[in-house]
Amino acid sequence: MTKKLEKYSRMQIKMLIKTRNVKLNGQPILDPSYLVREHDKFEVSITHTEEIKYKAEDIRLDIIYEDNDLLVINKQPGIVTHPAPGNETGTLVQALLHHAENKLSDINGNKRPGIVHRLDKYTSGVMVIAKNNFTHTNLVDQFKLHSIKRKYQAIVWGVPAKQTIDGYIERNKINRKKMSLNQKGEGKYSKTDIILKQSYKNSSLIECTLHTGRTHQIRLHLTSINAPIVGDEIYGKNKISKFGLEKNTFNKFLILKNFSRQALHATHLGFYHPTHKKNIEFNSNLPNDMQNLIDLLLKY
Numbered sequence: 001m002t003k004k005l006e007k008y009s010r011m012q013i014k015m016l017i018k019t020r021n022v023k024l025n026g027q028p029i030l031d032p033s034y035l036v037r038e039h040d041k042f043e044v045s046i047t048h049t050e051e052i053k054y055k056a057e058d059i060r061l062d063i064i065y066e067d068n069d070l071l072v073i074n075k076q077p078g079i080v081t082h083p084a085p086g087n088e089t090g091t092l093v094q095a096l097l098h099h100a101e102n103k104l105s106d107i108n109g110n111k112r113p114g115i116v117h118r119l120d121k122y123t124s125g126v127m128v129i130a131k132n133n134f135t136h137t138n139l140v141d142q143f144k145l146h147s148i149k150r151k152y153q154a155i156v157w158g159v160p161a162k163q164t165i166d167g168y169i170e171r172n173k174i175n176r177k178k179m180s181l182n183q184k185g186e187g188k189y190s191k192t193d194i195i196l197k198q199s200y201k202n203s204s205l206i207e208c209t210l211h212t213g214r215t216h217q218i219r220l221h222l223t224s225i226n227a228p229i230v231g232d233e234i235y236g237k238n239k240i241s242k243f244g245l246e247k248n249t250f251n252k253f254l255i256l257k258n259f260s261r262q263a264l265h266a267t268h269l270g271f272y273h274p275t276h277k278k279n280i281e282f283n284s285n286l287p288n289d290m291q292n293l294i295d296l297l298l299k300y
Helices: 010-018 092-100 133-144 217-224 247-257 288-299
Strands: 022-024 042-044 063-066 070-075 124-130 149-157 163-171 179-182 188-199 203-210 264-273 278-283
Touching (some): 149 217, 149 288, 247 288
Antiparallel strands (some): 063 070
């Protein structure tokens, strides 16, 4: 289909399939990985809608690295990656349009120019942005092959041991804003290594190394081992009350409960530069709010 529909990216074609706009031999097909057989007949329904042209906004960016092909930034917590219902302005996309003067990849259309991957609104840290379609496609392929190095640090409830967490992630059948983890092979395979960096008795600083990059992967994996990320409003809220039972750590418990966002930061990103033909790596220190939280935990 990518050969026949030259104006559409693989992701756009995948979405056409998943939204029941492709028929196989007269019946809707929902599996983008279906292997085509001889005499198969496909019908594609494309509705042309006028795309919203988002305007550039003068929003400060913390730039780690930049060249003619890509941009590496340190995303601040609280900013949404791209426009969506309820967040049409003030996103990272508008900031990028202003900085790059619209010189960004357009594979994903007007809504996500330059966006190769995303971080959740309240997750901070290193992101790479593509300035042209060649770079975008190359980086997307690297993400698909899981060859990009990604490390995160998180402040979590409890003191988990060094371990590897894996399983299959799928959309939660009851709450569509959440993902679910299972060992039945339903959804996409996910794998995370975690190591303990520092213990605060009822909480700890850990480092996560991603082998895959699924939606909400780290948040879901850590909740599955009863070590949810501090400040996570979606996962693990029902697991934290037990950490307030000990008198000698109750002050820490109150400090942790009052942290205003999920304490998750992308600290490391390494990939192969598509045009420079070499591996490059970038690091980002913990932001002030997470460092201040650690200082308070050590104090009390």
